[in-house]
Amino acid sequence: MPKKVNHEQRRNRIAEAAWQVILEFGMEGATVRKIAEKAGLSLGALRYYFSNQEDLILYAMRLVKERAAERIKQILHRDGSPKQKMLDVLLEIVPTNPQTRAEMEVWFSFVGYARHHPHLLKEEGDGILAAIQLMFGYMETNGLLRPGIDKQLEIERLYAMVDGLALHAMLEPERLTEKQVEKVIASQLDVIFE
Amino acid sequence: MPKKVNHEQRRNRIAEAAWQVILEFGMEGATVRKIAEKAGLSLGALRYYFSNQEDLILYAMRLVKERAAERIKQILHRDGSPKQKMLDVLLEIVPTNPQTRAEMEVWFSFVGYARHHPHLLKEEGDGILAAIQLMFGYMETNGLLRPGIDKQLEIERLYAMVDGLALHAMLEPERLTEKQVEKVIASQLDVIFE
DNA sequence: AATTATTTAATACAATTGTACTAAATAATT
DNA sequence: AATTATTTAGTACAATTGTATTAAATAATT
Numbered sequence: 001m002p003k004k005v006n007h008e009q010r011r012n013r014i015a016e017a018a019w020q021v022i023l024e025f026g027m028e029g030a031t032v033r034k035i036a037e038k039a040g041l042s043l044g045a046l047r048y049y050f051s052n053q054e055d056l057i058l059y060a061m062r063l064v065k066e067r068a069a070e071r072i073k074q075i076l077h078r079d080g081s082p083k084q085k086m087l088d089v090l091l092e093i094v095p096t097n098p099q100t101r102a103e104m105e106v107w108f109s110f111v112g113y114a115r116h117h118p119h120l121l122k123e124e125g126d127g128i129l130a131a132i133q134l135m136f137g138y139m140e141t142n143g144l145l146r147p148g149i150d151k152q153l154e155i156e157r158l159y160a161m162v163d164g165l166a167l168h169a170m171l172e173p174e175r176l177t178e179k180q181v182e183k184v185i186a187s188q189l190d191v192i193f194e
Numbered sequence: 195m196p197k198k199v200n201h202e203q204r205r206n207r208i209a210e211a212a213w214q215v216i217l218e219f220g221m222e223g224a225t226v227r228k229i230a231e232k233a234g235l236s237l238g239a240l241r242y243y244f245s246n247q248e249d250l251i252l253y254a255m256r257l258v259k260e261r262a263a264e265r266i267k268q269i270l271h272r273d274g275s276p277k278q279k280m281l282d283v284l285l286e287i288v289p290t291n292p293q294t295r296a297e298m299e300v301w302f303s304f305v306g307y308a309r310h311h312p313h314l315l316k317e318e319g320d321g322i323l324a325a326i327q328l329m330f331g332y333m334e335t336n337g338l339l340r341p342g343i344d345k346q347l348e349i350e351r352l353y354a355m356v357d358g359l360a361l362h363a364m365l366e367p368e369r370l371t372e373k374q375v376e377k378v379i380a381s382q383l384d385v386i387f388e
Numbered sequence: 389a390a391t392t393a394t395t396t397a398a399t400a401c402a403a404t405t406g407t408a409c410t411a412a413a414t415a416a417t418t
Numbered sequence: 419a420a421t422t423a424t425t426t427a428g429t430a431c432a433a434t435t436g437t438a439t440t441a442a443a444t445a446a447t448t
Contacts, residue, residue: 026310028222032436042397044439053436105309111365112306115299116220125365156370156378157355164358171305171319176350184350226406236427238409247406 011049014039015060019106022060027109030057058120061110064103065126068092072131082144083193086135090158090185093128094165096178104170129159139193146194154192161188205243208233209254213300216254221303224251252314255304258297259320262286266325276338277387280329284352284379287322288359290372298364323353333387340388348386355382 017039022030032053036046050056075088095101107126114120136155139145165184169176211233216224226247230240244250269282289295301320308314330349333339359378363370 024310026306028307029310031434033434043437044398045396047437048395051437109306112220112303113222116218116223150381153377153381156374157381160356160358160362160378161351161354162358163361164354164356167357167361168354180350183347184354187344187347187351225404227404237407238428239426241407242425245407 007049011059012063014041014046014049014056015063018056018060019064019102022106022109023102027113032056054117054119057110057113058123061107061114061123064107064110068103069127082135082139082142083189087182087185087189089131089135090162091178091182093162094181094185095169096173096176096181101170101173104166108167108170128162129155132159132162136192144194146192149192158188158192161185201243205253206257208235208240208243208250209257212250212254213258213296216300216303217296221307226250248311248313251304251307252317255301255308255317258301258304262297263321276329276333276336277383281376281379281383283325283329284356285372285376287356288375288379289363290367290370290375295364295367298360302361302364322356323349326353326356330386338387340386343386352382352386355379 014035018030018035021034021038025034032046033043035056036043039046046056050059072089072092075092076085078085078088080088092100095104114123132155136145136151140151145151161184165176165181169181208229212224212229215228215232219228226240227237229250230237233240240250244253266283266286269286270279272279272282274282286294289298308317326349330339330345334345339345355378359370359375363375
């Protein structure tokens with residue numbers, strides 16, 4: 001009998017508004033009022049979809065992760081050599097355009113926020129390490145790893161490099177172009193792949 | 195005629211109190227009241243030393259950087275091979291104990307905070323890239339670089355790896371022990387040094 | 389058209405915030 | 419001891435916060 005409002009879609013639109021507010025004002029500036037305004041809703045309407053602020057933030061952040069995971073899954077399903085796919089996946093993680101840069105910034109805001117909100121501490125990480133470990137496992141079983149390398153060490157090296165690049169690409173986009181990022185990652189993949 | 199209070203020392207004590215509050219409650223929880231309480235001062239007393247919150251935060255963060263820079267300078271003045279000194283410097287940057295981990299966390303809080311506070315945006319970065327560039331320059335003039343390497347690329351690789359490790363050591367201290375960090379950094383230095 | 393489940397709007401409230409202000413206390417100098 | 423520059427304590431205030439509550443509006447079903 002009720003209206004035909006798509007609940008999930010509406011919640012996602014609110015979450016996207018939250019991203020924008022976080023992007024513009026940081027986590028401290030992400031008030032329910034600002035988010036409601038950005039989403040074009042009244043305070044009461046917003047409260048109908050999220051009973052409190054923490055729930056909203058949590059939902060918004062899960063959505064960031066979900067969207068990124070989706071894109072990465074797409075890449076993995078494409079054709080191409082394992083090495084090329086791995087490069088593409090890592091290039092998707094390191095933000096090199098305004099869209100992914102914004103996502104990364106929102107994600108970092110959330111990580112900082114969650115550290116001081118016990119309810120959110122149990123949330124899993126970003127899954128990047130797990131993804132890299134998975135890819136290494138695949139490479140090993142298919143004999144693609146360069147002989148003689150220390151697998152655990154190389155996982156740690158690549159993981160650190162990717163997150164470091166991601167951080168730098170977010171903080172200094174003008175200095176770290178996509179071309180440079182690609183060069184750095186490719187050089188590291190050359191160390192790993194036979 | 196006045197009291198013999200050491201102004202700078204008192205300001206530093208307040209800044210250290212701010213660190214503790216930021217560490218415990220995050221940047222959003224770093225209210226002037228909490229900082230005053232942690233420093234054992236009244237609100238009015240605190241206001242005597244810092245006329246507003248932003249000044250206090252800025253001072254506190256400059257002090258973090260200053261302290262770290264001091265420790266690194268100490269390392270550079272020690273005896274030892276260039277390679278060993280470089281390893282020690284980078285190990286000082288990556289937090290592997292509660293003290294430096296706390297500093298790193300405060301620093302990251304500040305970086306996130308500054309991005310949304312125009313007054314602070316002109317503050318310089320952490321100087322890590324500059325330090326690495328300096329060390330590479332020294333190595334090059336002294337013929338310590340492995341022949342045939344791409345200097346700019348290796349600077350970018352090392353910089354990303356160090357900051358990535360720093361991030362991971364801060365977020366997952368139980369997973370990334372000091373021994374592991376040292377192994378990762380050393381392996382990268384082996385790539386660079388002849 | 390009447391009913392009813394759902395959605396929105398608007399306002400209120402208690403708590404917390406940064407900052408301002410005033411009076412008191414303190415200690416070094418005269 | 420008196421004076422005076424400096425420091426502290428305490429309170430107040432306006433603004434903003436998250437959340438709660440209420441009544442109204444909306445649209446699908448009967």
